[in-house]
Amino acid sequence: MAERNGMVERRGAGLWLTHLGLIVGIAFIFFPIWLAFVASTVEQQDIVRPPMPLLPGDQFFANYARALTSGVNAPVSTMLWNSLIMAVGIALGKIAISLLSAFAIVYFRFPGRRLFFWLIFLTLMLPVEVRIVPTYEVIANFGMLNSYQGLILPLIASATATFLFRQFFMTVPDELAEAARVDGARPMRFFFDILLPMSRTNIAALFVILFIYGWNQYLWPLLITTDPEMNTIVMGIKQMFPSGDDIADWPVIMATSLLAMVPPVLVVVGMQRLFIRGLVESEK
Amino acid sequence: MATLILNNVKKSFGMTEVIHGISINVADGEFIVIVGPSGCGKSTLLRMVAGLETVTSGDVQIGGRRVNDQEPMDRDIAMVFQNYALYPHMSVFDNMAYGLKIARTPRAEIEERVEQAARLLQLETYLQRKPRELSGGQRQRVAMGRAIVRKPAVFLFDEPLSNLDAKLRVQMRLEIKALQRELGVTALYVTHDQVEAMTMADRMIVMNGGMADQIGAPLEVYANPATEFVAGFIGSPPTNFLSTEIMGRSGDSRIGVRPEHTRLSDSGNLKARTVYAEALGAETLVHVRCADGTQVTVRQDAASTIPQEGAEVGLDWDPADEMKFDSSGRRC
Structure with a gap:
């Protein structure tokens, strides 16, 4: 260890300066969150009357209870639930589909294999926003507006995840597939028994990324959910802002914002170990 | 089974x-x-x-x-x-x-x-x-x-x-x-x-x-x-191959002799120069080079004398141990 200290642990002023830089950086990022937290624990009047308080008030439980049960348009608990279903649905759906398509592309020789790969790859360059009008049309014609299917299905195909799994599958030695074949495993058996367990760290890493991607969807839910009962939390926050002369209920909005952050944070923290392993380690 | x-x-x-x-x-x-x-x-x-x-x-x-x-x-x-x-x-x-x-x-x-x-x-x-x-x-x-x-x-x-x-x-x-x-x-x-x-x-x-x-x-x-x-592939060190030309014989074939069948002897009619000797303990491999550049390996037991590097030696073997190959590599 001693030799390595030179790089990692710089002594004296340098050490303090680095820490100072980091602390300032963290404070910079954390301050708005702190402010939101403070705002969610005080009363409306305290916020609108300058100066704004910097220490938490005593309305924590009242404000959060109000947000969760009634909110502004829809109760936050409903919106959280909707978001959770959408995010989990998108994450799991994307993983399932991209695992299968990567499996097909890597392990099967079929006509147009390269073509399909490049078609999938091409969609990487088309974000949701570009194809949003035709997608809306399709979903509307299927009668999926204001439904979970409508929220999830259009976002479920993922070129990124397919690409990632393809790269991973290509590092799995061919001998393994051959050994499974000699052992009598049919392709899907090989997929479930060998390939899937071997990909679990990649799946975990991808789940975190895709969960947050799904959770943060804004434009799409905004377009297809008109019923407040189907609102997701991220778009819900925006809709809480007053239009015209209405008065913004800042404590509830802030409480909602903080509540919206909780599930992604939980997912990241909970899967951190697997997540990091999936990104750095290629277990073979 | x-x-x-x-x-x-x-x-x-x-x-x-x-x-x-x-x-x-x-x-x-x-x-x-x-x-x-x-x-x-x-x-x-x-x-x-x-x-x-x-x-x-x-x-x-x-x-x-x-x-x-x-x-x-x-x-x-x-x-x-x-x-x-x-x-x-x-x-x-x-x-x-x-x-x-x-x-x-x-x-x-x-x-x-x-x-x-x-x-x-x-x-x-x-x-x-x-x-x-x-x-x-x-x-x-x-x-x-x-x-x-x-x-x-x-x-x-x-x-x-x-x-x-x-x-x-x-x-x-x-x-x-x-x-x-x-x-x-x-x-x-x-x-x-x-x-x-x-x-x-x-x-x-x-x-x-x-x-x-x-x-x-x-x-x-x-x-x-x-x-x-x-x-050439089976046997280590591999078989020595010599052209008939250097042997002073006619025909377009090659002669193969295993290293253990090759002997260093002063009476040998094929002259070569010692390049290098590898002493492996139980045996010694003596590498020699003929006039036309062909390398020949002689496998002898450790008790035999090892010639000096650069010394001229004669090569000899029992004609029964000779293997003859035609120009396409087949045995003949």
Whole structure:
């Protein structure tokens, strides 16, 4: 260890300066969150009357209870639930589909294999926003507006995840597939028994990324959910802002914002170990 | 336990033919080693028997059944791969049991067979470990165990020892051979190492450029190589080849003499200059160079005098030990 200290642990002023830089950086990022937290624990009047308080008030439980049960348009608990279903649905759906398509592309020789790969790859360059009008049309014609299917299905195909799994599958030695074949495993058996367990760290890493991607969807839910009962939390926050002369209920909005952050944070923290392993380690 | 028959088996990738027709009848319980340099098609041949490559033409028969169009699992074979191909997320037990599980063997029987194989391979204490927690030799054993538990008719080995260090290789070589004897299973074993071929084979197939140059028992192949390639490939150090020109004879052929049949003697009529001597303890290899630049290796026992580097020596051998090859490399 001693030799390595030179790089990692710089002594004296340098050490303090680095820490100072980091602390300032963290404070910079954390301050708005702190402010939101403070705002969610005080009363409306305290916020609108300058100066704004910097220490938490005593309305924590009242404000959060109000947000969760009634909110502004829809109760936050409903919106959280909707978001959770959408995010989990998108994450799991994307993983399932991209695992299968990567499996097909890597392990099967079929006509147009390269073509399909490049078609999938091409969609990487088309974000949701570009194809949003035709997608809306399709979903509307299927009668999926204001439904979970409508929220999830259009976002479920993922070129990124397919690409990632393809790269991973290509590092799995061919001998393994051959050994499974000699052992009598049919392709899907090989997929479930060998390939899937071997990909679990990649799946975990991808789940975190895709969960947050799904959770943060804004434009799409905004377009297809008109019923407040189907609102997701991220778009819900925006809709809480007053239009015209209405008065913004800042404590509830802030409480909602903080509540919206909780599930992604939980997912990241909970899967951190697997997540990091999936990104750095290629277990073979 | 079964016979294995290859009948004029050929393989092409696209337009390129890589196996040019190989035929052999393997008796029940026989240990056949396919040996040759890399790229000679030996692995392809094995994979065709395994069913991992299609057979372009010809027949593969296992136990009297034509298996050309059968999946590997239906061929009654088991294969040991070069890199072991153990399933990394499964324990040793599960690795060995996987094939049986797929075949829906009853749980009790699976356990019995795996434990039996583990006992045979001294893996009993490792059954719950993951492959990555094992040493190279142990992984090799697990791969063997996976083959054994299936009780196949034919064992297929694809260079199974090439990832082990030299000492372990010698040990595993003996173990594999002993195991095959004990189980009495027909085996096909691919290697590029002619020592493995010599020591393990009942009969060996020496392959060169997609053809079987010679098929025969190791000592017979050693004593009587059919082609110049076989003479050069089997035996270490390799056979010395001399042109008839330098021997002062007529004709367009080459003479091969094994290093151990070559002697240094002052009366020898072929003169050469000593280049280098390698003392290996029990024996010494003396490398000499003839007038036309041909290198010749002489193998002599350690007690013999070693000539000085650069000294002129005479080469001599018993004419009975000479092997003559025509211009196409065939024995004549």
